[in-house]
Amino acid sequence: MTGVAGRWMRHVQTHPGDVAIHGRSRVATYHDLATRASGHLAELDAVPGGDPVLIVCADPVETVAAMLAAMACGRVFAPADVRTPPARLAMAIDDLRPGAVVADRTGSPVVAATGREGFRTLDARDVRDHAVDPARWHRDEPDGPGYVYFTSGTTGRPKGVIGSLPAITHFVTWEIDLLDADRGTRVSSLTSAGFDAFLRDAFVPLCSGGTMVVAPHSARGGQGLARWLESNRVQILHCVPTVFRTLRAAGLGPGSLPELRAVLLAGEPVRPSDVRFWQELFGTEKELINLYGPTETTMTKLFHRITAADATADSVPVGRPLPGVAVRLLEPGEVELRTPFPLHGYLGERQGGFDPSDPHRFRTGDLGRFRPDGSLELLGRRDRQVKVNGVRVELDDVANVLMRCPGVHDAHVVLTGEKLCAYVVAEDGPHEQRLLRQLREQLPPGVIPAVFVWLDELPRTLSGKVDRPRLPQPPDKPRGRERADAF
Known part of the structure; x- marks a missing residue:
């Protein structure tokens, strides 16, 4: 099976003028992306050793070009979100031990703020477009480590998950076949480069001849x-x-x-x-x-x-x-x-x-x-199963019941102390008594939330999931009626 780099290069060779990435501030054709990737590849070829490449770029064109360059020279790549706090990025650098860091204008000060050294910093602004050698990307994918993504650790320290290029190819091939994605298919990219879903957003379109729309x-x-x-x-x-x-x-x-x-x-x-x-x-x-x-x-x-x-x-x-x-x-x-x-x-x-x-x-x-x-x-x-009054409760089940109530757009339930607290996003604001009547018809008394906090929206992490630490503290009184404006 041809790997993601080879499939992308095939479209570079056959349809170089097609739009590969429609970014926020720039549009890159397949030819543009290939010359950028070749420029990054020339820079990485000049870095001795085969240590990993950390990529800290806000521009998705530079991010994808650097990823492709790392694939071509056989280096592990690790994209990071430019909004990552410097202290957290420093821990990632300590674990990854990169030989090179690729950063653009937004990412460079974040890398500098970590205080870490011992790697070569490649400023994307200094990378020059370079002639394309297709053979660098038309090669077998190694079964070994190909990339690293950092996830949240329960101890507060990020965990570096090591993945392989065949794993990317496996998923991308499946989705392209499932959806009949082909030349010109326009695929959304809402995900930060610091999450592995970015691989899907980028390589489903790039391997099918489509456009990644950021x-x-x-x-x-x-x-x-x-x-x-x-x-x-x-x-x-x-x-x-x-x-x-x-x-x-x-x-x-x-x-x-x-x-x-x-x-x-x-x-x-x-x-x-x-x-x-x-x-x-x-x-x-x-x-x-x-x-x-x-x-x-x-x-x-x-x-x-x-x-x-x-x-x-x-x-x-x-x-x-x-x-x-x-x-x-x-x-x-x-x-x-x-x-x-x-x-x-x-x-x-x-x-x-x-x-x-x-x-x-x-x-x-x-x-x-x-x-x-x-x-x-x-x-x-x-870790989302709790006991309330001796009864085992699945918090997501309670949230699902809330979501079935008319007018409720979103909900998230947590255990605070010995009480269940429901965070609710509703189209017409607080309507607690109506909601309680509906919940009593579907839930046992012991698992009906004791506290409601009404929000305009649930706080989200950079990946779009509910950001639990940013949920406002519930009021001390049961079944609070105030709309929270904590964020």
Whole structure:
């Protein structure tokens, strides 16, 4: 199977004038991207040794060019978000030990603020376009480490997940085939370069001859997202359900988003209310696909093409494995994935859920069960199960019930002390008594939230997931009625 670099280069050779990346401030054709990647490659060739390359660029064109250059010279690449706090980036540098750091005008001061040295800094502004040698990218992909992405650690220290290039190729090939992506297909990019979903946003279009369309910060939700999708003729949208949910308030109608044909949701549970909202507007014309897979196994490993029945179900399954992937349930229902390519674990000595006896296996920490049709349904995480008054409660189940209540756009439930606290985003503000009546019809008394905090939106991390540390502190009194303006 041709790897992602070779597939991209094939389009460089056949359609060099096609737009590869439609960025926030610049547009790059396949030829432009190839000459930029060749310039970065010339710079990396001059750096002795084969140590990893850290990439800290705000410009997605420079980020992708540096990634492609690292592939061509056989170096591990590690993209980082330019908004990463310097202290956290310093810990990543200590673990990665890069031989070179590629940074643009935005990333350079972040790297400097870490106080770390011992690597060569390559300023993207000094990189000159270079003649393209296609043979550098037309080569077999190594099975060994190819990239590193840093995820949040439970101790506060980032964990460097080591991935391989065949793992990227495995997913990208699957999605291109599933959606019949081809020359000219316009694929959204809402994800920061510091998260592995960026690989999907970049290489699904670049390996199919399409265009990676990068969203501005003003288009990360609601009406701004809807206007951007329409004006940029986006056909395939990748996003987390939290971002997708903001489209409820965008004033969409059945004729909205005429070019959009598929929405792929990953990173958080998809709720039946999400499906219902979408299908009431578009039926099944604009397909919804639920994706599941941790960073440790490279993006998606299971998928479910959402149907009309999911709109009225208790939950939306994550479906069936991609080709070559196997899933099994361990005690007590923990999901284990087996991939067709070796997994390389974390930087350092942290083993986590990796199986030292089988490098293809990973324990996810998620709980699940198989439906009668063989599809997998997730039941939350072991760390999202709590006990309230002696009763075991799955916090995400309570949030799902809240989301089924009319007028509720989004919800997140946490345990604070011995009480459940619900953070609620509703279209017409606080309506606690009506909400309580609906909850009493669907939940046992002991698991109805004792405190409600009404928000204009849930705070999100850079990847779009709910940012739990930024949720405002709940009021001391039960069933608080104040709308929070903490962020």
